[in-house]
Amino acid sequence: MERELDAEASRRSKDQHHHLGGRHRDADHRRRDGGRSKGGRDFANGHGRRRSPPPRSRLAGRLGDREPGEVLSGSASDDSGGRPHRGRENGVPSSSREGESVPAAKKRKFSPIIWDRESPKQPHSDASRVKKAVESVPAELPPPPPLPPKDHVPVRLALDKSPMDVEPTVVTESAELPEHEENKVAEEEEEYPTTRNISTSRWAGANDDEEDGAAPMKKKSASPADSSVPEQWKRTSPELGRTMSRSSDSGRMGNDEKEDFEVDRDDYMDVDRGQATDSDAQNGMSDTDSEDEARRPETPEPVKAPHRCINMLQGCRSVDEFERLNKINEGTYGVVYRARDKKTNEIVALKKVKMEKEREGFPLTSLREINILLSFHHPSIVDVKEVVVGSSLDSIFMVMEYMEHDLKGVMETMKQPYTQSEVKCLMLQLLEGVKYLHDNWVLHRDLKTSNLLLNNRGELKICDFGLSRQYGSPLKPYTQLVVTLWYRAPELLLGTKEYSTAIDMWSVGCIMAELLAKEPLFNGKTEFEQLDKIFRTLGTPNEKIWPGYAKLPGVKVNFVKQPYNRLRDKFPAASFSGRPILSEAGFDLLNSLLTYDPDKRISADDALKHKWFSEVPLPKSKDFMPTFPALNELDRRTKRYLKSPDPLEEQRLKELQGNIGNRGLFG
Numbered sequence: 277m278e279r280e281l282d283a284e285a286s287r288r289s290k291d292q293h294h295h296l297g298g299r300h301r302d303a304d305h306r307r308r309d310g311g312r313s314k315g316g317r318d319f320a321n322g323h324g325r326r327r328s329p330p331p332r333s334r335l336a337g338r339l340g341d342r343e344p345g346e347v348l349s350g351s352a353s354d355d356s357g358g359r360p361h362r363g364r365e366n367g368v369p370s371s372s373r374e375g376e377s378v379p380a381a382k383k384r385k386f387s388p389i390i391w392d393r394e395s396p397k398q399p400h401s402d403a404s405r406v407k408k409a410v411e412s413v414p415a416e417l418p419p420p421p422p423l424p425p426k427d428h429v430p431v432r433l434a435l436d437k438s439p440m441d442v443e444p445t446v447v448t449e450s451a452e453l454p455e456h457e458e459n460k461v462a463e464e465e466e467e468y469p470t471t472r473n474i475s476t477s478r479w480a481g482a483n484d485d486e487e488d489g490a491a492p493m494k495k496k497s498a499s500p501a502d503s504s505v506p507e508q509w510k511r512t513s514p515e516l517g518r519t520m521s522r523s524s525d526s527g528r529m530g531n532d533e534k535e536d537f538e539v540d541r542d543d544y545m546d547v548d549r550g551q552a553t554d555s556d557a558q559n560g561m562s563d564t565d566s567e568d569e570a571r572r573p574e575t576p577e578p579v580k581a582p583h584r585c586i587n588m589l590q591g592c593r594s595v596d597e598f599e600r601l602n603k604i605n606e607g608t609y610g611v612v613y614r615a616r617d618k619k620t621n622e623i624v625a626l627k628k629v630k631m632e633k634e635r636e637g638f639p640l641t642s643l644r645e646i647n648i649l650l651s652f653h654h655p656s657i658v659d660v661k662e663v664v665v666g667s668s669l670d671s672i673f674m675v676m677e678y679m680e681h682d683l684k685g686v687m688e689t690m691k692q693p694y695t696q697s698e699v700k701c702l703m704l705q706l707l708e709g710v711k712y713l714h715d716n717w718v719l720h721r722d723l724k725t726s727n728l729l730l731n732n733r734g735e736l737k738i739c740d741f742g743l744s745r746q747y748g749s750p751l752k753p754y755t756q757l758v759v760t761l762w763y764r765a766p767e768l769l770l771g772t773k774e775y776s777t778a779i780d781m782w783s784v785g786c787i788m789a790e791l792l793a794k795e796p797l798f799n800g801k802t803e804f805e806q807l808d809k810i811f812r813t814l815g816t817p818n819e820k821i822w823p824g825y826a827k828l829p830g831v832k833v834n835f836v837k838q839p840y841n842r843l844r845d846k847f848p849a850a851s852f853s854g855r856p857i858l859s860e861a862g863f864d865l866l867n868s869l870l871t872y873d874p875d876k877r878i879s880a881d882d883a884l885k886h887k888w889f890s891e892v893p894l895p896k897s898k899d900f901m902p903t904f905p906a907l908n909e910l911d912r913r914t915k916r917y918l919k920s921p922d923p924l925e926e927q928r929l930k931e932l933q934g935n936i937g938n939r940g941l942f943g
């Protein structure tokens with residue numbers, strides 16, 4: 277009986293989603309989708325028949341539900357007053373809020389899905405469609421959107437602009453090359469091969485396969501300044517312009533500086549050239565995108581910076597122009613320090629690029645991250661200001677805007693979960709950032725709470741683009757080992773090699789649930805356990821709700837048979853048990869993000885327009901978001917203590933603080 281009720285709740289919610297959502301059915305989506313959508317949107321995770329939509333949630337529209345700091349003016353507020361939402365029109369539901377017109381033309385003109393070129397048969401697509409896509413993709417790549425001015429004004433949430441007003445803002449000159457020019461560049465790559473990554477363009481070319489390994493040592497090195505470089509290679513890209521234009525005159529270090537750096541070397545070199553970290557294996561993450569790369573033969577060459585990197589980095593400022601304050605964190609691909617720019621006194625974050633796994637060149641993941649971050653400007657994407665170098669040119673640092681917290685750390689210290697209006701504020705910022713990435717052909721591929729930075733102005737910014745990559749070109753199969761397990765989409769867990777923006781949207785769904793509950797939604801320890809947890813909560817998928825499911829490589833495993841979607845149990849509409857409550861609309865958004873079939877999973881664009889954001893409680897203004905002590909300014913041991921104080925730690929902490937007081941964090 278209870279199960280039936282569960283199923284009923286799920287159906288009802290899903291039906292409402294159909295009623296309100298249906299973004300995938302509109303003509304615009306079909307255009308983006310390249311005609312790939314398979315009929316109408318069906319039940320996402322639910323199992324059962326359709327019902328007419330339920331009445332609007334009683335939670336919506338009640339002024340008593342307002343929370344302090346909610347944004348009261350602007351579109352969000354206006355929308356909350358019981359504005360009718362469009363239902364089905366000729367069987368085509370729309371997710372747009374009334375009064376907001378869906379842009380007539382989208383930048384993305386074809387399906388972002390990546391296909392497995394090596395597979396003899398495409399699981400979800402017929403051969404002709406794949407062929408068509410292969411032929412048409414390069415020609416149909418849209419020009420990247422224009423680069424915004426450096427003083428681009430951040431969009432204020434839900435005030436006088438809708439979340440949709442965020443301007444996509446990336447351009448590279450090389451991306452605008454006519455096709456024949458691009459071919460020419462590709463041909464000349466043999467001669468002037470690898471500077472492309474940083475000095476020419478971050479946009480994928482037809483021979484991107486090369487990108488999928490650490491760039492090999494080349495016969496000839498070239499820098500943009502090299503007079504032997506053909507004209508088209510001297511074109512500046514935004515990346516190059518930014519990096520080099522900020523270079524100091526003293527790009528090269530004098531002996532004094534070098535000595536100075538050597539003294540501090542320990543602060544920086546503690547992770548240099550170590551063994552690959554365990555976390556790589558634990559997370560199942562890989563920085564390779566092809567098996568070829570994984571099989572890359574060992575090379576006897578010693579670890580050293582290849583010439584092209586040296587050329588590329590000439591003119592970059594030295595890391596000695598920064599005073600190191602403390603180590604913030606160490607991730608898989610780099611160590612992050614808080615530092616002060618000695619010239620401007622600005623506090624920044626310095627991410628030291630890990631080089632240990634690289635035997636043949638500059639780390640691929642770092643190149644991707646630098647390329648992407650240098651060219652992106654968006655209030656929800658962490659700003660990389662420049663790249664600076666250590667004494668040996670194989671130590672490279674990204675200079676980023678400093679953020680006081682990451683979401684994971686904040687939630688560990690919070691006593692209570694975020695309120696609904698706070699979650700809405702954070703979700704809007706997250707979705708705006710993700711939309712910006714997807715509009716600019718980038719998959720993040722590792723969205724998780726520790727990669728969402730927060731500052732004490734209530735701003736959220738996405739960081740860590742080490743696993744991100746462009747999509748859209750006919751590339752070799754992408755690795756499935758992306759996205760930290762807890763946030764990994766079911767299609768990845770089940771071994772698909774074709775994936776797209778929907779993998780990020782699944783992660784966003786897991787993050788939304790975690791923000792509401794203050795605990796991870798699916799915290800499996802292995803891939804099997806992860807899938808098991810997902811299936812137990814959302815129901816075991818089948819071919820009906822997820823066409824193509826049965827053909828996924830991982831489906832052969834004998835999974836639990838759970839016929840119902842029990843997500844509503846975890847997020848009830850009303851609760852006396854302390855469980856996080858979620859209105860019908862909120863649950864609909866969550867369910868749409870956690871939709872099994874990636875083709876039906878909600879996009880960032882549509883999620884931003886979801887009615888949950890315009891019902892009360894409205895999204896809180898950033899200015900009213902809670903602030904926390906800046907844990908990133910403390911060393912790790914102090915942080916540990918603050919997260920879980922115990923008497924012994926307290927004593928140690930006092931000693932530690934005494935020491936810090938006497939001689940500073942770095943001795």
Ligand SMILES: Nc1ncnc2c1ncn2[C@@H]1O[C@H](COP(=O)(O)OP(=O)(O)OP(=O)(O)O)[C@@H](O)[C@H]1O
Pocket residue numbers: 604605606607608609610611612625627658676677678679680681682726727729739740741742908
């Ligand atoms: N700009 C920044 N300001 C403050 N802290 C930061 C900044 N960038 C990163 N951090 C901190 O450093 C941590 C690790 O950074 P990041 O995720 O970029 O490194 P990573 O090696 O790629 O990590 P991962 O193992 O998650 O892939 C973040 O979780 C955050 O706590």
